[in-house]
């Protein structure tokens with residue numbers, strides 16, 4: 001009998017702990033490290049970490065660029081935490097909200113010695129927990145996790161698990177008549193790694209032997225539910241369903257990758273930076289993210305599971321077309337979806353066309 005959690009299950013537990021500010025232990029070839037997110041760690045635990053030894057604050061190369069800190073490790077920078085550094089100092093380095101009001105004063109000492117492997121993983125863990133990509137890391141003995149009741153993760157198992165595509169299980173489906181399409185069914189897909197569920201709305205009974213009219217829609221709470229004028233998501237969602245209803249068949253995947261995969265809290269941080277004058281891409285970079293952190297392999301897997309091998313894809317984003325083809329889904333046609341332009345989102349759409357290759 002075996003009850004112990006496997007790597008994916010342990011990873012899911014680790015994400016939950018990190019979101020609460022409880023550190024986890026990473027065990028690598030060269031030793032172990034205690035890891036905590038800059039965003040959720042409390043002052044008492046920070047002081048306890050500092051008592052253990054020299055603490056590094058690990059930032060992404062993107063964030064380091066904004067702070068003018070040298071990123072010797074390329075995609076990450078290990079900033080040496082000054083003696084007695086307070087939580088506010090850590091948070092200000094991790095969060096760009098006050099960059100313009102109260103610029104952080106460098107120079108920041110960054111580490112170049114030793115391996116950055118665990119540090120890099122620590123930042124990936126924060127990202128996968130939808131937190132700011134900034135982690136505090138301090139070396140500990142391998143037994144530290146067991147002594148303190150913390151989750152321990154082996155680096156060699158976690159690194160591939162973080163980039164692997166989780167298997168998705170079809171949980172249930174039922175009829176949901178929609179204004180746009182009365183003969184619709186909603187399917188629920190649940191990733192086996194404990195991450196967010198994704199949905200598929202199947203309109204009619206599309207012929208599996210022909211390319212299906214399809215939309216891969218990324219969750220946008222503000223656009224889809226609130227009717228935000230800052231983006232075109234709500235009108236795109238409605239127009240896609242309306243076209244499927246009119247044609248009598250189609251499939252819309254509603255992927256829970258809010259904010260291009262950074263989560264709603266981080267998207268609101270990005271919006272707050274946009275209020276300060278940065279565009280959608282610059283805002284993501286200042287936060288330490290790439291422009292687009294979504295994983296479209298999930299969409300391809302759901303389509304395959306539903307029996308679809310070819311699509312007529314409703315999108316203006318050539319990267320989505322390329323990703324579908326890469327994942328073995330034939331894109332027989334790209335169907336433009338240009339709706340929902342407003343004075344408030346004109347600059348946003350222009351930035352996506354200029355910097356992210358969207359077609360206008």
Ligand SMILES: Nc1nc2c(ncn2[C@@H]2O[C@H](COP(=O)(O)OP(=O)(O)OP(=O)(O)O)[C@@H](O)[C@H]2O)c(=O)[nH]1
Nearest residue numbers: 218219220231257258259260267270280315316317
């Ligand atoms: N990080 C971030 N995410 C945003 C912003 N505005 C919208 N989003 C998210 O972007 C996603 C929608 O992506 P889009 O780039 O509009 O469209 P797309 O899905 O790539 O391409 P289309 O298929 O042409 O619509 C949703 O997850 C939104 O929540 C923003 O300013 N910052």
Ligand SMILES: [Zn+2]
Nearest residue numbers: 220223231233
């Ligand atoms: Zn939106």
